[in-house]
Each structure stands twice: as structure tokens, then as C-alpha cells.
Amino acid sequence: MNYISTRGTPERLHFCDILLEGLAPDGGLYLPEFYPQVDEPTLNRWRQVYHQQGYAELAFEVLSLYIDDIPASDLRALCAKTYTAEVFGTGEIVPLRHLENNIWLEALSNGPTLAFKDMGMQLLGNLFEYELARRGETLNILGATSGDTGSAAEYAMRGKKGIRVFMTSPAGRMSAFQQAQMFSLMDDNIFNISIAGVFDDCQDMVKAVSRDLDFKRRYKIGTVNSINWARLLAQVVYYFAGYFQATEPLDSNQAKQVSFAIPSGNFGNACAGHVARMMGLPIAKLVVATNENDVLDEFFKTGVYRVRSSADTHETSSPSMDISKASNFERFIFDLLGRDGEQVKRLFADTLQQKGSFDLSMSSAFDDIRLRYGFESGKSTHSNRLDTIQDSFERHAMMIDPHTADGIKVAREHLQNGVPMIVLETALPLKFSQTIVQATGKEPDRLPKFEGLENMPRRVTAMAADVQAIKTFIAEHCCEV
Ligand SMILES: *Cc1c(COP(=O)(O)O)cnc(C)c1O
Numbered sequence: 001m002n003y004i005s006t007r008g009t010p011e012r013l014h015f016c017d018i019l020l021e022g023l024a025p026d027g028g029l030y031l032p033e034f035y036p037q038v039d040e041p042t043l044n045r046w047r048q049v050y051h052q053q054g055y056a057e058l059a060f061e062v063l064s065l066y067i068d069d070i071p072a073s074d075l076r077a078l079c080a081k082t083y084t085a086e087v088f089g090t091g092e093i094v095p096l097r098h099l100e101n102n103i104w105l106e107a108l109s110n111g112p113t114l115a116f117k118d119m120g121m122q123l124l125g126n127l128f129e130y131e132l133a134r135r136g137e138t139l140n141i142l143g144a145t146s147g148d149t150g151s152a153a154e155y156a157m158r159g160k161k162g163i164r165v166f167m168t169s170p171a172g173r174m175s176a177f178q179q180a181q182m183f184s185l186m187d188d189n190i191f192n193i194s195i196a197g198v199f200d201d202c203q204d205m206v207k208a209v210s211r212d213l214d215f216k217r218r219y220k221i222g223t224v225n226s227i228n229w230a231r232l233l234a235q236v237v238y239y240f241a242g243y244f245q246a247t248e249p250l251d252s253n254q255a256k257q258v259s260f261a262i263p264s265g266n267f268g269n270a271c272a273g274h275v276a277r278m279m280g281l282p283i284a285k286l287v288v289a290t291n292e293n294d295v296l297d298e299f300f301k302t303g304v305y306r307v308r309s310s311a312d313t314h315e316t317s318s319p320s321m322d323i324s325k326a327s328n329f330e331r332f333i334f335d336l337l338g339r340d341g342e343q344v345k346r347l348f349a350d351t352l353q354q355k356g357s358f359d360l361s362m363s364s365a366f367d368d369i370r371l372r373y374g375f376e377s378g379k380s381t382h383s384n385r386l387d388t389i390q391d392s393f394e395r396h397a398m399m400i401d402p403h404t405a406d407g408i409k410v411a412r413e414h415l416q417n418g419v420p421m422i423v424l425e426t427a428l429p430l431k432f433s434q435t436i437v438q439a440t441g442k443e444p445d446r447l448p449k450f451e452g453l454e455n456m457p458r459r460v461t462a463m464a465a466d467v468q469a470i471k472t473f474i475a476e477h478c479c480e481v
Contacts (some may be wrong), residue, residue, distance in 0.1 A: 001066050002033045003229070006334040007349070008341020015067040016131055019230050020139065022223050027349060028341070029330050030229045035278040036065040043280070047244045055093035056083040059123075059237045066233055070130070078130060082123045087111060094119075094238045096245040096422070099396060103411055105404065105425045106242040113181060114428040115320065116269065117152035119238060120231030125156030125163075127230055132162040138479035139222045141165045142209060144202035147178045148320045148427070153224045158187040164479050168193045168202040168470070171462065176454055177431055183458040190459075191477055197465040200310055208467045215471060219478050226268040227327050235272035236279075238424075243281055246420040259285040261411035261423045263403040264296055265321035267328040269424065270375075274332055277374060284419050288377040289410035291318045291385075296326055300369060300377035303361030305329070307352065317382050317435045318402040320427065336365050336373065378410035385409065389429075389439035399444050401427040402435045 002012040007028030018030045038046070050058040059079040060072075067075060085091045089110035096104050111118025132139055141157060141164065143150055150167045157165045167182065171194045174182075183192050195202050210216055210223070224231075239260065246258045260283060262270045270288050277283040290297045292314045299305045307325035316322055334344050351358045360366050369375050380388070388405040392398045400408065407423040415421055429436045429444035436444045463469050 121156040184456040239276035267326040306357035
């Protein structure tokens with residue numbers, strides 16, 4: 001399988017060439033040259049694979065269609081090492097549970113950091129370690145986080161040979177649980193850096209370091225952001241696993257199609273659903289759910305993609321969806337526009353830069369969004385999420401987190417008769433207990449392994465929002481150069 005950029009540069013690369021990369025050199029995102037097609041016999045075989053051999057083996061089947069530069073036995077071992085009941089809590093890895101009527105919840109958040117980012121990031125950690133060892137290289141991962149991404153990255157990379165993680169976060173701005181989760185890590189290769197500032201200050205520091213190409217090369221600086229193709233690819237697998245579970249048993253009169261509702265921010269999760277659908281998984285609708293930061297909902301309803309300023313980006317009770325632009329969105333637009341890289345480049349590099357928006361409402365592609373690609377959308381407000389959390393608790397005795405609540409609220413507006421609707425559960429309530437208490441008056445349940453987490457010893461360095469300071473810190477603590 002070859003990979004191409006969404007902005008039309010003719011270069012063709014293999015999986016391991018892009019594994020450790022972010023953007024393509026032309027500013028685009030990487031996508032496979034085509035989507036391998038999964039026909040019905042294969043789908044039936046994969047169903048057996050999932051039920052009889054497990055999620056890791058299903059992951060191997062999906063991944064091996066996209067990865068031809070890692071020997072099959074190694075890839076299979078990497079999947080088996082990643083998707084274990086020990087790490088993800090159950091043998092199903094992504095168990096489905098029934099909510100009401102035709103609505104199901106697919107649990108993607110039983111990994112180490114209790115959010116769905118573990119699904120992609122845990123595999124990435126093992127792939128990075130494997131590929132770096134094969135090349136005899138090391139990597140220093142520099143990142144900025146306001147919560148879920150940073151902790152998922154740290155838990156994926158902890159203890160990995162040849163990798164160090166330098167994770168900046170805005171001092172005092174993450175939830176108590178999120179801080180405790182990150183700062184209690186004692187692994188030698190993990191460095192928490194608490195910045196006196198807001199998230200944008202952290203992000204700016206990371207960008208400034210990455211722009212210093214000499215420094216970047218010398219200290220082998222890399223990232224693990226949400227545009228990484230390997231992360232996205234790993235997420236394709238649970239769409240298949242969700243489908244198999246919702247259409248069981250096979251020989252009943254049940255629907256042969258399912259829909260998904262996806263709490264969305266940077267569009268990584270939804271884009272993985274798009275890839276699964278393009279491969280031939282029978283998905284009726286992909287319902288994109290946003291919070292008050294409704295860049296995506298606006299696009300899917302009107303055809304206008306308008307990025308927001310930071311002043312226009314709201315802090316909400318589903319903070320992992322508080323985005324000003326959706327960094328994976330360009331991938332879908334590339335497919336929508338018939339993979340015309342020149343046109344994508346004009347839209348993202350020119351029109352968006354100059355005007356802050358582009359408009360496809362008059363394009364013939366606009367109808368394709370719904371009719372051909374199955375995308376629909378909706379949004380929730382804080383009070384919608386509180387109502388949904390309270391309602392699920394009172395009627396179903398189920399505690400759900402605010403991101404999943406957004407998905408359920410929007411899912412209910414897009415139900416079709418006879419088509420199971422699978423809402424992706426992207427985090428556990430424990431991570432966002434303040435909102436849960438506000439909605440239900442009760443603290444969320446705490447797994448025994450998280451007892452007393454907030455009182456554990458902490459390993460964190462406080463720093464001013466100063467680019468030179470972080471460069472010095474990296475130089476002192478990085479993998480040997
Ligand atoms: C990251 C995240 C999202 C948004 O996912 P995208 O792939 O960025 O669209 C939703 N919910 C939770 C809990 C997250 O951590």
C-alpha cells in the first residue's frame with residue numbers, strides 16, 4: 001500500500017515512512033492511495049475472527065491491508081501485545097451495551113487513561129518502539145495537552161525504549177483527575193512540564209521548537225498528534241467490532257446495516273468511521289456530534305467550513321471536543337472532492353488562510369456528503385448534556401460522561417427504523433466528575449486501581465512559557481544524541 005498527500009504532491013510512501021511523521025511536506029495529510037475493499041465473505045470471516053480469536057487478531061486483519069513493510073508475524077505480535085484484556089479491561093476490548101430501543105453504547109474508553117485515545121495511542125507506542133529499534137534511532141516526543149491526548153500519549157510511551165516524552169500542559173487547567181493521572185507517572189522517560197499560561201501558550205512553545213529545524217533535527221523531536229495516520233487506522237478496527245456485535249446473531253431478521261454517532265472534535269474518530277465505510281462496512285449513517293464548538297456541525301448542515309478564532313472557541317463541559325478547527329477534516333474533503341489534490345490545496349492553503357472559511361454549498365459535492373458518504377450531524381449544549389447524563393442515570397442506572405452524552409443526544413435525533421445506532425463512548429464519567437455531580441448529585445464510581453490517585457507522589461516540572469527554557473530542558477533530558 002502506498003500513501004499520498006491530500007495536497008497532490010506525486011510522492012508515494014509506505015506505512016513506516018509516514019509512521020513517525022506529522023504533516024506531509026506539502027502541508028497535506030497522508031491517506032492510502034485507495035481503500036481496500038472488504039467483501040461479504042471477508043466480512044463474515046472477520047466476524048468469526050473477532051468472536052473466536054479476539055480483537056487483536058481482527059486488528060491484525062484490518063491493519064495488514066494497509067501495512068506492507070512490517071512482516072506479518074511482527075505486526076500480529078504488535079497487535080497481540082497492544083489489545084489485551086489486561087490493558088483494556090475486557091476480552092471484547094470494545095464491548096457493546098444496550099441503552100434503549102435501538103441505541104447501543106460501544107465502550108472505547110476502558111484503556112489506561114479512560115478515554116478512547118488509548119485505542120490508537122497504545123498501538124502507536126508499540127509501533128514506534130518497534131520501528132525505532134529497527135532503524136537504530138531514538139525519538140523525543142514533544143507535545144501540548146489540555147487533557148486526554150497528553151495522558152494517552154504518556155501511558156502509551158511509558159517505559160518504551162528509545163522514546164522520551166516531553167508533555168507541556170497549562171498549570172492548574174486540567175481536571176484534578178487528569179493532572180493526577182499524568183503527574184503520578186514515575187517512568188524515567190516521561191517528563192511533565194507545567195506551563196504558567198493557557199493551552200495556546202503550550203501549543204505555541206511546541207510550534208516554536210518545531211520551527212527551529214536545526215534543533216528539531218539535532219534532538220530528534222517528534223509529535224503524536226491526532227493527524228497521525230497510524231492512530232487513525234487503529235481506530236478503524238472498532239467500527240468493525242461494533243458492527244459485528246450489533247448485528248449478532250447473524251441469522252435473525254436483524255438489520256444488515258448500522259449507524260454510528262461520534263462525539264467529535266478534530267474529526268479523527270469520525271474519519272476512521274469514514275474509512276471503514278469506504279472499505280465496505282455496511283454503515284448507514286455516520287452522525288457527527290459536536291458541542292457548542294460546532295465547526296463541523298455547521299459544515300455538515302450548510303457546506304460552509306469556517307474555522308474559529310481562539311476568542312470564539314468556548315470552554316465547555318466536554319473539553320476534549322473544544323476545537324477551533326478540525327485537524328483531520330482535510331482527509332474527508334479530499335475524498336469528497338474526488339481526490340483532487342490541487343483543489344484541496346487551493347481550499348486549505350489559500351482560501352482558508354485568506355478568508356478563514358470556504359463554502360461548498362453550491363458545489364455538486366454538497367449533496368454527496370449525505371447521500372454518498374452518509375454523514376449527518378448535530379450538536380449539544382451544556383444543559384442538553386446535563387439532561388442526558390441525568391436521564392441515563394435515572395432511567396437506565398447508567399453513568400455516562402459529557403462527551404458520550406453529546407453523542408447520545410444527537411444520536412436520538414437521527415434514528416432510523418430497524419437500523420441499530422451505535423454511540424461511541426469516548427470517555428468514562430470518572431474523568432469529568434464535576435459535571436457528573438452537577439447532573440446527578442452523585443460521584444461517579446471509581447475503579448479500585450484509581451483509589452487515592454490524587455494523593456500519589458507527583459513528578460512534574462514548573463516552567464514559564466519560555467521557548468528557550470524548554471529547549472534547555474529537552475537538551476538536558478533527551479535520549480542521547
Ligand atoms: C479526543 C476526544 C474526542 C474527539 O475526538 P476527535 O477524534 O478529535 O474528533 C471526543 N471525546 C473524547 C473524550 C476525546 O478525548
